Amino acid sequence: MTTTENNKLVALVTGANRGIGLETSRQLAAKGVTVIMGGRNEASINQAAEGLRQEGLSVLPVVLDVTDDGQIEAVRRKLEGDFGRLDILINNAGLITGEIFFENSSAKVSREALRQTYEVNVISQVALTQALLPLLKAAPAARIVNLSSILGSLAINRDFEGQMATVKPLAYNSSKAALNMFTVHLAQELSQTSIKVNAAHPGWVKTDMGTDAAPMEIVDGARTSVELALLGEDGPTGQFIHLGDQLPW
Numbered sequence: 001m002t003t004t005e006n007n008k009l010v011a012l013v014t015g016a017n018r019g020i021g022l023e024t025s026r027q028l029a030a031k032g033v034t035v036i037m038g039g040r041n042e043a044s045i046n047q048a049a050e051g052l053r054q055e056g057l058s059v060l061p062v063v064l065d066v067t068d069d070g071q072i073e074a075v076r077r078k079l080e081g082d083f084g085r086l087d088i089l090i091n092n093a094g095l096i097t098g099e100i101f102f103e104n105s106s107a108k109v110s111r112e113a114l115r116q117t118y119e120v121n122v123i124s125q126v127a128l129t130q131a132l133l134p135l136l137k138a139a140p141a142a143r144i145v146n147l148s149s150i151l152g153s154l155a156i157n158r159d160f161e162g163q164m165a166t167v168k169p170l171a172y173n174s175s176k177a178a179l180n181m182f183t184v185h186l187a188q189e190l191s192q193t194s195i196k197v198n199a200a201h202p203g204w205v206k207t208d209m210g211t212d213a214a215p216m217e218i219v220d221g222a223r224t225s226v227e228l229a230l231l232g233e234d235g236p237t238g239q240f241i242h243l244g245d246q247l248p249w
C-alpha cells in the first residue's frame with residue numbers, strides 16, 4: 001500500500017503498551033502510518049506512546065480494554081471523528097492463563113481459565129472487529145491482522161511427537177484455533193471487498209508472555225504483523241502466516 005503525507009494510513013493496534021504490540025506500533029509508525037495505540041491501563045499506554053513520540057513517531061494513545069464494549073464504542077467514535085476510516089486493525093491483545101508446560105491440561109483446565117481466555121482472545125477480537133468494520137470498509141483497502149499462534153494449529157497440536165507435543169494449555173491453544181476460524185470466516189465474508197484478513201504467528205518471542213527463554217527478539221516478533229498490515233493488492237487473505245510462510249491450520 002502507498003501513503004502520502006496528507007493521506008497517511010491509519011492503524012489501530014490493541015495491547016500496544018508492551019511486547020509485540022508496542023514494537024508493531026513502532027515499526028508501523030516508522031513506515032509512515034499514523035498509529036492509534038490501544039491499552040487498557042491509561043498510564044501505561046500513555047507512557048508507551050510518549051516513548052514512541054520521543055523517537056519522532058506519529059502515534060496516539062487510547063484507553064481500550066478490549067473486553068469493554070463502552071471503550072470499544074468510544075474508540076470507534078474517536079476514529080470516525082478524527083479520520084473517518086481505519087486502514088489497519090491489528091488484533092494483538094492476548095492472554096495466556098495458568099501453566100503452559102502442563103501435561104494433560106485438558107483434564108484439568110478450569111472453567112474460569114477458559115472463560116477469561118476466550119473473553120480476551122476470541123470474543124473481544126470479534127466484537128472489536130465488528131464495531132470497526134464500517135470504518136474498515138470506508139478505507140480504500142483495509143487490512144485486518146489477528147495475532148494467533150502456532151499453538152492454535154490443529155495440525156501441530158495433533159502431532160503427538162512434534163516439538164509442541166508438551167505445550168498444551170487448552171484454554172490458550174483452543175482460543176487461538178477459534179481466532180483462526182474467525183479469520184477464515186471473515187476473510188470469506190469480505191472476499192468480494194478490498195479488505196484482507198489474515199492470522200499471524202509472530203514466532204516464539206521474548207516478551208512477558210513468551211518469556212526470556214524465547215529465541216526471537218521483539219523486533220523480529222513484530223515483523224509478521226507489520227508485513228500483513230501493509231500487504232499489497234496481490235497479497236493473501238484468509239491465511240495463517242509466519243514471516244511470509246503459510247502455516248498449517
Ligand SMILES: NC(=O)c1ccc[n+]([C@@H]2O[C@H](COP(=O)([O-])OP(=O)(O)OC[C@H]3O[C@@H](n4cnc5c(N)ncnc54)[C@H](OP(=O)(O)O)[C@@H]3O)[C@@H](O)[C@H]2O)c1
Nearest residue numbers: 015019020065066092093094147149204205207208209210
Ligand atoms: N510472545 C510470543 O511468543 C507469542 C507467540 C505466539 C503468539 N503471541 C500472541 O501475540 C500477541 C502479543 O503477545 P505478547 O507476547 O506481546 O504478549 P504480552 O507481552 O503478554 O502482552 C500482551 C498485551 O495484551 C494486552 N492485553 C491483555 N488483555 C487485554 C485486554 N483485556 N484489553 C486490552 N489489552 C489487553 C496486555 O495489556 P496489559 O499490559 O494491560 O496486560 C499487553 O499489552 C498475543 O495475542 C499473543 O497471544 C505471542
